[in-house]
Amino acid sequence: MSSNPPPRGRRPDPAVDAKIRSAVLDLLLQRGLEVTMDEVAAHAGVGRASVFRRYATKRDMLLDALAQLLDIQVAIPDTGSLAGDLRQVIVDTLAIWRDDRLAALSRQILGESGRDPVVADLVRTSMRNRMARTWPVYDRAIERGELRPDSDLWLLTDLFAGLVAYRGLLSLDLPDPDEIIRSLLYGFAATG
Amino acid sequence: MSSNPPPRGRRPDPAVDAKIRSAVLDLLLQRGLEVTMDEVAAHAGVGRASVFRRYATKRDMLLDALAQLLDIQVAIPDTGSLAGDLRQVIVDTLAIWRDDRLAALSRQILGESGRDPVVADLVRTSMRNRMARTWPVYDRAIERGELRPDSDLWLLTDLFAGLVAYRGLLSLDLPDPDEIIRSLLYGFAATG
DNA sequence: CTTTTCTGATACTCCAAGTATCTGATATCG
DNA sequence: CGATATCAGATACTTGGAGTATCAGAAAAG
Numbered sequence: 001m002s003s004n005p006p007p008r009g010r011r012p013d014p015a016v017d018a019k020i021r022s023a024v025l026d027l028l029l030q031r032g033l034e035v036t037m038d039e040v041a042a043h044a045g046v047g048r049a050s051v052f053r054r055y056a057t058k059r060d061m062l063l064d065a066l067a068q069l070l071d072i073q074v075a076i077p078d079t080g081s082l083a084g085d086l087r088q089v090i091v092d093t094l095a096i097w098r099d100d101r102l103a104a105l106s107r108q109i110l111g112e113s114g115r116d117p118v119v120a121d122l123v124r125t126s127m128r129n130r131m132a133r134t135w136p137v138y139d140r141a142i143e144r145g146e147l148r149p150d151s152d153l154w155l156l157t158d159l160f161a162g163l164v165a166y167r168g169l170l171s172l173d174l175p176d177p178d179e180i181i182r183s184l185l186y187g188f189a190a191t192g
Numbered sequence: 193m194s195s196n197p198p199p200r201g202r203r204p205d206p207a208v209d210a211k212i213r214s215a216v217l218d219l220l221l222q223r224g225l226e227v228t229m230d231e232v233a234a235h236a237g238v239g240r241a242s243v244f245r246r247y248a249t250k251r252d253m254l255l256d257a258l259a260q261l262l263d264i265q266v267a268i269p270d271t272g273s274l275a276g277d278l279r280q281v282i283v284d285t286l287a288i289w290r291d292d293r294l295a296a297l298s299r300q301i302l303g304e305s306g307r308d309p310v311v312a313d314l315v316r317t318s319m320r321n322r323m324a325r326t327w328p329v330y331d332r333a334i335e336r337g338e339l340r341p342d343s344d345l346w347l348l349t350d351l352f353a354g355l356v357a358y359r360g361l362l363s364l365d366l367p368d369p370d371e372i373i374r375s376l377l378y379g380f381a382a383t384g
Numbered sequence: 385c386t387t388t389t390c391t392g393a394t395a396c397t398c399c400a401a402g403t404a405t406c407t408g409a410t411a412t413c414g
Numbered sequence: 415c416g417a418t419a420t421c422a423g424a425t426a427c428t429t430g431g432a433g434t435a436t437c438a439g440a441a442a443a444g
Contacts, residue, residue, distance in 0.1 A: 009420025111306020166354030187379035201389030239392035
């Protein structure tokens, strides 16, 4: 479209931007979502007004931080077998929940999804993207004849993600990777 | 132990107890967890102080209401086949998430579990109890030779509960009961 | 009849989010 | 250059809701 009218007065200081964002991420990992704006300003070494100049509300600030946190990328395995690939995905995911700080933060973020549809949207999209990036694993497995070609891959991945989210959210013991793999691949029915 | 010293002055009015509890449940279903103490008192037609005389904090009040909500019981099916029993459990559970009010409330309660360990404990215990009551279904299935006798039943039930909780929390489309059954019983591996 | 604890009503404190203002710094425009 | 606009930090204000305190009147006990 048309180029914006040239900005007039003093420009926002990028250093202040950076100090605030990094302070928010810092405090988020230290104390979770329950952080006051004064804490953020103080921890950033910045005026309180400068925080509100960048984010109209605390929620906006947290949403920005959340978006940063959620787009961390995951490695896509290629071990040669579906079970091996799955095992690596599962172990990587479980690692998050074994770290106390990250587990607590994950719980809070998942929890916030239950109250704020915008947060739910962020989490949903981020999970969807992350899973879609693992499609190659399943494509290869289908080519190798290890996976039913008509598999509902969203169901497969959500069964796993749901299990982990559910147990993590409620602080239940995390499942054993090999048992998950066995269940997802072969199910619970008695074999003939 | 020793009987309590006899109570002295005016006794708490049971009618007031009832009015408050019913008002809380009412408002909980109408507007979720974000209810003010004044609203509760007003909706109950009762003095604000009477609410605080019964619950030291809003959290205590909500925990009490939550405990009531969570111990609703579920029917245990016995259709003659594991698939049939599972189908009924699954359909019953999905019904909760198809009701907009109940789904919203479930989301908020699950969400609160991520921030308050005591809520998480309530939810965890209630889910555990509910699932344990369905053990007969699986016992019968093992006797009939439909289910592997060494099955981790907690894993089986949590795979399902997790899937539904995960999708419900993030407002994803709910899965089809028959697809869930097929996946849980036979898995995703290519047959042979 | 005295004492205790309930009842509803009202007023208060406290905390954190968000708003408003002020002075000074830094930018553009004419 | 000077006028003007917006940023920076500081500080004071408003608002809303949780929790506290106090009151006068009612209902229970000794």
